Amino acid sequence: MLRTAQIDTATADLTSSPAWRALEKHFLQVKDLKMKDLFAENPRRFSEFSLHFEDILFDYSKNRITQETMQLLFNLAKARRIAEWRDKMFSGKKINNTEDRAALHTALRNRSNTPVYVDGVNVMPKVQAVLDKMEAFSQKVRRGEWRGYSGKKITDIVNIGIGGSDLGPKMVCHALTQYHHERLNIHFLSNVDSSHAESILRGKNELNPETTLFIVASKTFTTQETLRNAQTAKKWFLDWDTTEADIAKHFVAISTNKKEVEAFGINPDNMFEFWDWVGGRYSLWSAIGLSIVLAIGMPRFIELLEGAHAMDQHFQTMPFEKNIPVIMGLLGIWYNNFFDAESSAVLPYDYYLREFPAYLEQTDMESNGKSVDRQGRRIDYSTGSIVWGAEGNNGQHAFYQLIHQGTKLIPTDFIIGAITHAKCNQQHRNILVSNFLAQTEALMIGRSQTETRQQLKAAGVELKDVEEQIPHMVFDGNQPSNSILFKELNPRTLGSLIAMYEHKIFVQGIIWNLNSYDQWGVELGKHLTAKVLEELESGKTIYQHDSSTTGLLEQYRSFKQEKIVKS
Numbered sequence: 001m002l003r004t005a006q007i008d009t010a011t012a013d014l015t016s017s018p019a020w021r022a023l024e025k026h027f028l029q030v031k032d033l034k035m036k037d038l039f040a041e042n043p044r045r046f047s048e049f050s051l052h053f054e055d056i057l058f059d060y061s062k063n064r065i066t067q068e069t070m071q072l073l074f075n076l077a078k079a080r081r082i083a084e085w086r087d088k089m090f091s092g093k094k095i096n097n098t099e100d101r102a103a104l105h106t107a108l109r110n111r112s113n114t115p116v117y118v119d120g121v122n123v124m125p126k127v128q129a130v131l132d133k134m135e136a137f138s139q140k141v142r143r144g145e146w147r148g149y150s151g152k153k154i155t156d157i158v159n160i161g162i163g164g165s166d167l168g169p170k171m172v173c174h175a176l177t178q179y180h181h182e183r184l185n186i187h188f189l190s191n192v193d194s195s196h197a198e199s200i201l202r203g204k205n206e207l208n209p210e211t212t213l214f215i216v217a218s219k220t221f222t223t224q225e226t227l228r229n230a231q232t233a234k235k236w237f238l239d240w241d242t243t244e245a246d247i248a249k250h251f252v253a254i255s256t257n258k259k260e261v262e263a264f265g266i267n268p269d270n271m272f273e274f275w276d277w278v279g280g281r282y283s284l285w286s287a288i289g290l291s292i293v294l295a296i297g298m299p300r301f302i303e304l305l306e307g308a309h310a311m312d313q314h315f316q317t318m319p320f321e322k323n324i325p326v327i328m329g330l331l332g333i334w335y336n337n338f339f340d341a342e343s344s345a346v347l348p349y350d351y352y353l354r355e356f357p358a359y360l361e362q363t364d365m366e367s368n369g370k371s372v373d374r375q376g377r378r379i380d381y382s383t384g385s386i387v388w389g390a391e392g393n394n395g396q397h398a399f400y401q402l403i404h405q406g407t408k409l410i411p412t413d414f415i416i417g418a419i420t421h422a423k424c425n426q427q428h429r430n431i432l433v434s435n436f437l438a439q440t441e442a443l444m445i446g447r448s449q450t451e452t453r454q455q456l457k458a459a460g461v462e463l464k465d466v467e468e469q470i471p472h473m474v475f476d477g478n479q480p481s482n483s484i485l486f487k488e489l490n491p492r493t494l495g496s497l498i499a500m501y502e503h504k505i506f507v508q509g510i511i512w513n514l515n516s517y518d519q520w521g522v523e524l525g526k527h528l529t530a531k532v533l534e535e536l537e538s539g540k541t542i543y544q545h546d547s548s549t550t551g552l553l554e555q556y557r558s559f560k561q562e563k564i565v566k567s
């Protein structure tokens, strides 16, 4: 344990490093610069601060940066030895030092198939073997050869999982809806609130057990929520005219834990394996992507992997000055640590990317929401940004007010595709794209008092009639944004987009000297849940809690009691 931490004592003291100090000094010089002035002064600003990667344009010109800012940020990246750490990650070194594990999601999409070693063993043959198994299985289901207990074809697939075993595959399945197999409906069951299971298994849209396939997706196969939901699904299935033997046709598992899969009653032949060097939130590329493969087919899934692999190569080979994930990571550091921005928003102007912010919430915040460094020392600088967002234009009519006129600086990523799969008329797209462009422009240029007056006058408004409203109509502007414009949302582009964010998170973790691949912060809640559950199930008070927790527990019991008495 904690082995790799020792390699790198030089990366420990971030805020006293010369590269950091230089940025602090520079920040004082540029913090009040207005982006609109920078654009006016330099007609080449867009071309100087934008990059192309395949069918993706990454425009970062609407940021509060100069060439010098970027140079100083690149110096920081070099001082923190990003390239060295990147190479350690790709080559299977155990960069997850607190769990003594590699973080090798990149091997899952290593389409050049070059050997990657963990503990001296090349993992690529295993990766390929699981892909082959997924392909064979998915072909049977998709072609209608895999039949349910009564001989019918599968029509519905329910992925039971939570966190990384839910958010990644769910996001990709939604994003690639246009590529789905016609017969197959994909559902995601994650919440332990029984309302979620019920909404899928019972009621109006009740599934048919003869044609439903459950995928129990859990890296550990010990996750309370997933196992509870899986038990409920099993019971639901067995409540029909079925036998234990029929389970083999309707339940498959994805896990690293064969023993628990067998204990649950799933045939190990129906298990798709992955490994402890795949972090849950980085696992959609592994067998955890089975629901994706069933939905879109293996050739499309391979395109997704290829898109991610292409971004991996970009990240590995491009100099920092042309390296999109490095630049994204550095811009995040610039706002988080120098402008004290607490959050950053992801705003996809694409209905099918509506799950992307939720997916990034876990990937980013579970990775970099840490307050001790790799060596376990408490740190004195701000880390993981609060990531949030929603699809455009919906967000515009909800929270954009705060981004435009609130007191907080919120850097944003605007994401949009040029071509839509939807058979809608072009007017929809024109409106969507106009809003996308106008929002980034408005956030940047703002509107001064003078401009507000001029615009009102030009619109024929009597200024004396609106004098009191004018201060409310002023926009400070200077709100930074990245724009990510791609040609169309297809598997390859999506793969690249996801990998781009994964590597951005990696870059930030290295700069902050964090282990981005553990998640000890989820443990305490799990531990206390077990205690409270014991009390709820036994009806006894076993542990001492604070008065708030005790008060809530008692009220809960009393509400439940009243319900029982009444009914």
Ligand code: F6P
Pocket: 162, 163, 164, 165, 217, 218, 219, 220, 221, 222, 223, 226, 280, 281, 366, 519, 522
């Ligand atoms: O509790 C957090 C977490 O461990 C996540 O990191 C993970 O994605 C999720 O739970 C689900 O874990 P599993 O796949 O083992 O069920």
